Amino acid sequence: MEKFIYKTPQEMGTAAGTQAAEVIKKAIENKGQANIILATGTSQFETLKSLVETREIDFSKVTMFHLDEYIGLSADHPANFRKFLKERFVDKVASLKAIHFVNGNADDPQQECRRLGAIITMHPIDVALIGIGENGHLAFNDPPADFQTEEPFIIVELDERCRGQQLGEGWFDTLEQVPRRAISMSIRQIMKSACLIVSVPEKRKAEAVKNTLEGQVTNMCPASILQRHQKCKIFMDAEAASLLS
Numbered sequence: 001m002e003k004f005i006y007k008t009p010q011e012m013g014t015a016a017g018t019q020a021a022e023v024i025k026k027a028i029e030n031k032g033q034a035n036i037i038l039a040t041g042t043s044q045f046e047t048l049k050s051l052v053e054t055r056e057i058d059f060s061k062v063t064m065f066h067l068d069e070y071i072g073l074s075a076d077h078p079a080n081f082r083k084f085l086k087e088r089f090v091d092k093v094a095s096l097k098a099i100h101f102v103n104g105n106a107d108d109p110q111q112e113c114r115r116l117g118a119i120i121t122m123h124p125i126d127v128a129l130i131g132i133g134e135n136g137h138l139a140f141n142d143p144p145a146d147f148q149t150e151e152p153f154i155i156v157e158l159d160e161r162c163r164g165q166q167l168g169e170g171w172f173d174t175l176e177q178v179p180r181r182a183i184s185m186s187i188r189q190i191m192k193s194a195c196l197i198v199s200v201p202e203k204r205k206a207e208a209v210k211n212t213l214e215g216q217v218t219n220m221c222p223a224s225i226l227q228r229h230q231k232c233k234i235f236m237d238a239e240a241a242s243l244l245s
Contacts (some may be wrong), residue, residue, distance in 0.1 A: 001213070001226060001227060001229065001232045001233075001234065002017035002232070002233045002234070003213065003234050003236070003241075004233065004235045004236070005236050005237070005238060006235070006236070006237055006238070007237065007238050008237055008238075009045075009046050009201035009202070009237045010096065010171075011237070012046065012047075012201055012235045012236060012237045013045065013046020013047040013048075013050050013198060013199060013235075014045040014046065015235055015240040016046075016050065016051045016129070016197050016198075016199045016233075016235040017046070017047045017048065017049065017050020017053075017054070018049040018050060018054070018115075019197055019233060019235075020036075020047070020051055020123060020127055020129055020197045021050075021051055021054040021056070021057060021230065023126060023127040023194075023195050023197070024036060024057055024062060024126065024127060024174070025056060025057055025109070027056060027126040027127070028061050028062075032061065033061045033062070033097065034061060034063070034126045034127070034227060035062075035063045035065070035123040035124060035126050036061050036062060036063070036065065036091060036125065036127050036128070036129070037064075037065045037066075037067055037125055037127070037128035037129065037130070037185070037190070037193060038063055038064055038065070038066060038067065038085055038126045038129050039068075039128075039129055039130045039131055039139070040046055040067070040068075040081040040084040040085060041131055041169065042169050042201070042202075042209065043131030043132075043199045043200060043201055043205075044088075044129065044131060044199060045088075046165070046199070046201075047129055047197070047199045047235075048088050048089050048129075051086075051089070051129075051130050052088075052089060052092040052093050057093075058079075058094075058117060059093045059094045059095065059096050059097075059144060060095055060096070060097055061092060061097055062096050062097055063096065063097050063098040063099075063100070063123055064085075064089075064090070064096055064098070064099050064100065065100045065119075065120055065123070065125070065185075066081065066082065066085060066099075066100060066102045066118075067081075067102075067128075067130065067139045067184070067185050067190075068081065068102060068139040068140045068182055068183060068184040068185060069081045069082065069101070069102035069103070069140075069182060069183050070104050070179040070181075070182050071104045071109055071155070071179060071181040071182055071183060072105065072179055072181070073104055073105075073179050074105070075105060078171060079171035080104075080140070080167065080183045081102070081104075081173060082102070082103075082104075082240075083100070086188075088168045098151060100116060100119055100120070100227045102116060102153070102183050103185060104182070109155050109181075109183055110155065110217070112183060113151065113152075113153040113154060113155065113183060114153075116152065116153045116183075117152035117153050120152050120189065121152060124192070124194070125192060125193040125194065126193070126194050126195065127193060127194065127195040127196070127197060128190060128193035128195070128196050128197070129197045129199070130190065130196060130198055130199075131198065131199055131200060132198060132200050132205060132208050132209065132212055132223040133162055133165060133205075133208065133223075134161060134162075134165045134204055134205060134206045134207075135161040135162055135165070135208065135222075136207055136211055136212060136221035136222055136223045136224065137157065137162055137189060137222050138190055138222045138225070138226075139184040139185045139186075139187075139190060140156050140158060140182040140183075141156060141184055141187050141222045142156065142157075142159040142161075142162050142222070143159070143220045143221065143222060144219045144220055145187055145222035146186065146187065146217045147187055147188070147219050147222075147225065148188075149186050149187075149188065149190055150186075151186055151189075152185065152186060152189040153183055153184065153185055153186065153189070154183070154184060154186050155181060155182070155183055155184075156157050156181065156182055156183075157180060157181055158178070158179065158180055158181065158182055158186045159174065160175075163175060163178040163180070165204075166178050171194070187222060187225060191225065191228070191229055194231060194235065195232075195233070196226065196229055196231065196232040197233055198215050198223075198226065198232065198233065198234040198235065200233050200234065200235070200236045200237075200240045201236070201237045201239070201240055202207065202237065202239055202240055203239040203240070203242065204241050205240045206239065206241070206243040207243060208221070208223065209234075209240050209241060209243065209244065210243040210244055210245075211223075211224060212224050212226060212227075212234075213227070213234070213244060214244065214245060218221075226240035
């Protein structure tokens, strides 16, 4: 695991996006294509901005997977993750080779998990751009996260701290509006990515960052599993890194 600390979220995001772009370009050079995972939320604002501004990537050779999505949230809701990725990435780059969104409005969420699982199993991931939640979650794998399941996508219950984070970031007006269930990429599937680019800004993430980097590996801080990934790069701003020893 490599750690990089920058003064501001903007500097952090630029560095993370630049690193991700290098991994994508190398994958295309070596294999003729690249498979990527993108996350959403405020932690990804600057990273995705940096990535879409990279002009040297042939995005027609890039297949994109989507990390997680609320169950039952309308597609036009401001907090909908498909909407987020369309507006902040898909609509700003040249046509991708393929896009595999998580459909949180599927009639059968379990079938949606199986559908996505079958696809991603055929697409080894070159790089995943992810964040860490205030409660230490990865994707929507809240504590105590399932470290054992081999299913690539699973249905999860969102804990109150996770839902409170979504409210605090301004995506919803009340806690009651925040969905209680989501489809999430599993911990083991995330860890199968050849490279992980983790973006973590802001003081409110400092405790989770300390537990992730300096605590024991435990499903009560799901992101602590990142200690076991051989090519994980964590990009932080000064406030997110402020509690590190």
